[in-house]
Amino acid sequence: MTATSTLLTLLVIAASGFVLARARALACAGGDSRALHSLPGHYGWASVLLTLGPALALFALLKIAAPPTPAGTLAVLALALAALAWSLRRTRPNFRARQTVERGVLALLMLAACVAIATTAGIVLSMLFETRNFFAQYDWREFFLSTTWAPRFQGDSDLGILPLLWGTLYISLIALVFAVPVGLFAAIYMAEYAGGRFRAIVKPAIEVLAGIPTIVYGLFALITVGPLLRDYFAQPLGLGTSGASVMTAGLVMGVMLIPFVSSLSDDIIAQVPQSLRDGSLGLGATRSETIRQVVLPAALPGIVGAVLLAASRAIGETMIVVLGAGAAAKLGLNPFEAMTTITVKIVSQLTGESDFAAPETLVAFALGLTLFAITLSLNVLALAIVRKYREQYE
Amino acid sequence: MKDTLTEGRGTAADTAKIAVRGLQVHYGDTHAVRDVDVDIPDRAVTALIGPSGCGKSTFLRCLNRMNDTIPAARVTGEIRIDGEDIHDARVDPVQLRAKVGMVFQKPNPFPKSIRDNVAYGPKIHGLTRKRSELDEVVEKSLRRAALWDEVKNRLDAPGTGLSGGQQQRLCIARAIATSPEILLMDEPCSSLDPIATAQIEELIDELRSRFAVVIVTHSMQQAARVSQRTAFFHLGRMVEYGDTGKLFTNPADPRTESYITGRIG
Incomplete structure (x- = not known):
């Protein structure tokens, strides 16, 4: 049977x-x-x-x-x-x-x-075991402090996380700098000013952005944004000749993050009680003064939560980076240079013929665990901020 | 109090702070306020009473053009404050609201400190130039709202942490900090306990030495205690308007009598 x-x-x-x-x-x-x-x-x-x-x-x-x-x-x-x-x-x-x-x-x-809970624990445990295997073969000080990333499959690799971490944070930062103001302003417009008909069209349209597979964003970065930035900014300014760059990946990722920021912020702004707006308008404040000084402070914890959620997404993003920023591990400040991130390197270390005993493969788990630790602390931070301000504001 | 108003519909009076003629308010298909003519005196408390949905709160919200913020609301007719039509194109509702303060039914302190709540109006209107002037305004307003002694040691604590009655007095302090000439109150005590209510009523009585106060209330006892003039609204119309004592002891209209004796409402 x-x-x-x-x-x-x-x-x-x-x-x-x-x-x-x-x-x-x-x-x-x-x-x-x-x-x-x-x-x-x-x-x-x-x-x-x-x-x-x-x-x-x-x-x-x-x-x-x-x-x-x-x-x-x-x-x-x-x-x-x-x-x-x-x-x-x-x-x-x-x-x-x-x-x-x-x-x-x-x-x-x-x-x-x-x-x-069981799944999270399972993930962490499996990563922990492999990471321990990795650190048994590779010095942890080298891993966390070395500024070179140069894996060689004959062995004797330099596996420093710093260039990857830097690329991850740099690209995420550019993405957030683009996505947070745009998303927040869109949310404010939709929640406070837009009429019902406009809202009915634009809100779903923005949410469509969230439904586009990231590989499609990656293609957009590769064939449109990258060459555009190269031809109109990087080359005329003498900053580089590469289509794949931190800026390309960052901007396209920023577009991807807009719906996360705007949709959540919109809901949160709409939840601010009307009585607060009435109170402010009743004192002779204009609409924009009311939004800036009453509505946004009241909605702040939720907005911070939305931003940190977007940051988590940015840090974990892979496809846009592969196609937009390239795969070169580099420490640099020039945003028109190719760089890469932790996630991309995890993929490249595990694809092809992998020997699961070599540090070149096992490093992927150490990278993954580091990434997990970063996003987890971001989420914890988000929760802490939300809680702190909630006490103050309600 | 100079009282040249006659009984019944309010008619022209030289001392009227607010003169309303032929006021109509529609919310979509609902005709919420019909043909209201009234003269509201300065430096006195005018109470608006009537059953729920009679249009008294809507009428109140016309006086500082708060109905402008509701897309479906349409207001026609004439409202003059100090002789100036508030619907005139030259009148900015934002400026008007600085002159006509409002206190709402539910205390609605901003999510800010007590000090910043009171300083909000003066700050946005640029009434003070120096920090010390602002502190002075804050203190004066809180004193007038009979709240200073309770909060003077914790001005930086959040306004939302106060009790309901204190919050409402904070909202009153916030409203008077912009030095308005008229204070509108929409059932300011409906969410408060009797002790807090008594404090607010005492405060209203003091406020009338400086402002024209218009108060909407569900409590006829409250209207009788705090007001000098009372208007009775029923089904969107102002049925009767006159001296508070007279209206409660000897109403001219049978509907007023029915309401104040508890037969309708």
Whole structure:
């Protein structure tokens, strides 16, 4: 018997348990559901939970512990049937079926909430193990403090994170410098000034930006923005001849981030109570004074949250950088030079023939963990800022 | 108080601070205020009473053109303050609102410190040049709003951290800091407990020595306690307007009598 058919059989048993328990409860009460402690349906669901819960747990245990055997399958089905019989025996008018169902629902919800935590923990652990392997072969001081990134597959590589970190932060900074004002101003216009019809068209249009795959943005950077910047800015100013540059990737990434900033800020600005605006207008403030001095300060925690969320996205972005900024690891200030980021190098270290014991491959996990640490601290910072200002403003 | 107003519909009076003629307000398809004529005296408290939805708050919001901020609202008719029509093209609603302060139903302190709340109006209107002048205005306004003693040691604490009654007095201080000539109050005590209400009422009584105060209230006792003139609104019309004592003891219109004796409303 395959796992699928076992599960289907379990479902059939549980379904019959629902019907039987419900009918039995009603029969016990002589057809008058008011004589029961709970609704008839509760008895049915309680039976389903009691039947499925232990059987599924056993099924999962056997699945992890050993290859599927007919004996194991039979044990699972036997357990389900036994639980069904027991639950039917318990179905009496004074059985507190409602409480059982409520506890079952609670357990289900808790399980769902734990999935996220378990996944995060799993990711961190797997990265930690590989990172430990990496640092066993490569000095951590070299990794964090060296300014050269020069992996060689014959060995003896320089794997300093600084050029990559610098590229990541530089490109993200340019992206944010572009996206935050544009996104915020768009949000202010939409929340405070725009009429219903304009809003109905522009808001979805901006959100379409968020739906464009980043590889498409990358193409846009590669074939349009890059050459444009090279021909009209970099070359006339004598700053470089490269189409791939920090500026290209930063600007295109900025466009990608606009909807994150504007959409969230718009919602937050719209939530500022109208009474505050009335109060300010009633004192003879103009609309822009009201926005600048009352609405924005009140919305600030949310806006900071939106900006930091955008920053996390920028730091983790890969495709736009590969196509827009190139893959050359460099420490430099010229924004029209090609540079690269942590994410791009993670990809390039892991693609092709990778030997998972060599530091040149394992470095990817150390890079990934560093990236994770950076975005995590940004998120924690965002939460802390939001909390601090919320106390002050509400 | 100079009182040359006659009973019933307010008619021309030399002392009228605000003269309203033929005022109509529409919200979309709703005719919220109909044919209101009234003269509101200076340096006195005028109460507007009436059942919910009778148009009294809408009427109040006409006096500083706050209805301009509601796209669906349409106001026609004439409102003169000191003889000048506030709907005249030369009148800037922003300037008008500096002259006609407003206190709202729910206390709405800004998310700023107590000091910055009061200093908000003077700052945006550039009324003070030096920090010391501004501090003076803040202190004077808070004193007039009977709040100074409670907050003088924590002017930098957020205004939102005060109690409801204190918040409302802060909003009054904020309104009078721009030195308005008229103070509009839209049910200023409706969210406050009786003690805070008594404090605000006492304050209103003091304010009338400097301002023309127009107060919307649901409480007839409050109207009787704080006002010198009362207008009764019903279904968008001003049914009766006159001396507060007279209106409550000997109303001219049967609808007023029904309302003040609790039969409608």
